[in-house]
Amino acid sequence: MSDGYVWFEGIPFPLVDYTPEHLRAMQNFVFKDEDVLTVSFPKSGTNWLIEILCLIYSKGDPTWVQSVPIWERSPWVENTRGYQILKDKEGPRLITSHVPIHLFPKSIFKSKTKVIYLIRNPRDILVSGYFFWIISRFVKRPESLEQYFKWFIQGHVAFGSWFDHTRGWMSMRGQENVLIVSYEELKQDTRSAVLKICHFLGKTLEPEELSSLLTHSSFQVMKENKMSNYTLLRGWLIEDQNGSLMRKGISGDWKNHFTVAQAEAFDRIFREKMADLPPELFPWE
Numbered sequence: 426m427s428d429g430y431v432w433f434e435g436i437p438f439p440l441v442d443y444t445p446e447h448l449r450a451m452q453n454f455v456f457k458d459e460d461v462l463t464v465s466f467p468k469s470g471t472n473w474l475i476e477i478l479c480l481i482y483s484k485g486d487p488t489w490v491q492s493v494p495i496w497e498r499s500p501w502v503e504n505t506r507g508y509q510i511l512k513d514k515e516g517p518r519l520i521t522s523h524v525p526i527h528l529f530p531k532s533i534f535k536s537k538t539k540v541i542y543l544i545r546n547p548r549d550i551l552v553s554g555y556f557f558w559i560i561s562r563f564v565k566r567p568e569s570l571e572q573y574f575k576w577f578i579q580g581h582v583a584f585g586s587w588f589d590h591t592r593g594w595m596s597m598r599g600q601e602n603v604l605i606v607s608y609e610e611l612k613q614d615t616r617s618a619v620l621k622i623c624h625f626l627g628k629t630l631e632p633e634e635l636s637s638l639l640t641h642s643s644f645q646v647m648k649e650n651k652m653s654n655y656t657l658l659r660g661w662l663i664e665d666q667n668g669s670l671m672r673k674g675i676s677g678d679w680k681n682h683f684t685v686a687q688a689e690a691f692d693r694i695f696r697e698k699m700a701d702l703p704p705e706l707f708p709w710e
């Protein structure tokens with residue numbers, strides 16, 4: 426352990442609940458065909474997608490999302506607590522991960538596990554991450570947005586470079602068992618995005634089930650749900666006594682925080698690093 430991260434194979438991981446020993450062991454995790462895996466870079470809207478998946482599986486009934494913490498409903502395979510829950514769980518399992526593809530358990534490439542890769546404008550991920558890490562104890566705390574901006578560009582943040590993460594997982598696009606969903610499409614038309622996810626999972630919802638899902642996964646309702654908003658972590662992983670996962674829940678907040686010079690620099694770096702990928706993959710660009 427050093428400098429506020431647990432380093433594994435050149436990638437910085439959060440301090441709490443991650444160890445090199447576990448990360449090595451996790452690489453032998455066996456995925457089952459009936460599992461559903463959510464993968465994202467932190468702050469992409471991961472917990473929103475998990476809430477939606479839970480409500481799809483409960484057919485819009487909020488009992489599960491109101492009674493079990495979100496990290497137990499769709500545990501993170503790479504942290505020690507998540508792994509303990511997953512290894513004894515009967516299928517179909519909902520599983521979450523932020524791990525870059527090159528460190529991910531190889532069994533995923535042989536299974537028919539349904540994989541949803543969630544993307545979001547990295548500028549919004551950067552801003553969301555900055556405001557979350559300064560209230561929490563997960564990782565090294567940045568002193569300013571300016572400092573965090575530099576760390577993010579260098580990939581010196583939890584789970585490494587957003588550019589590498591996205592390029593890596595995007596290489597699975599087009600496979601039958603892989604769906605790409607963006608935070609922006611979820612925001613713009615949640616109903617259509619949920620129907621797209623249901624279709625991918627082979628699930629159908631009655632109109633009243635869909636309506637209940639949309640209510641219970643909305644920003645305002647999730648913000649009040651202590652099983653989803655991370656307020657249960659106050660005093661442990663969330664240091665700020667008013668801290669919550671649910672900050673603004675909008676697209677484009679980066680415009681309120683980047684300087685003109687930062688915006689221009691980010692555009693240039695994005696173009697350089699993602700030049701060979703079709704621009705239509707990134708709805709915010």
Ligand SMILES: Nc1ncnc2c1ncn2[C@@H]1O[C@H](COP(=O)(O)O)[C@@H](OP(=O)(O)O)[C@H]1O
Binds near residue numbers: 466553556645647678
């Ligand atoms: N129901 C919801 N609707 C919109 N945004 C949501 C949401 N639930 C969580 N989010 C947003 O998703 C981000 C957290 O992502 P993750 O779950 O990957 O950690 C936060 O973004 P902001 O900080 O921009 O508000 C949070 O507010």
Ligand SMILES: CCc1ccc(OS(=O)(=O)O)cc1
Binds near residue numbers: 439496563
């Ligand atoms: C406590 C469960 C949990 C929550 C968030 C995690 O990662 S991150 O904050 O999104 O980087 C990991 C585990």
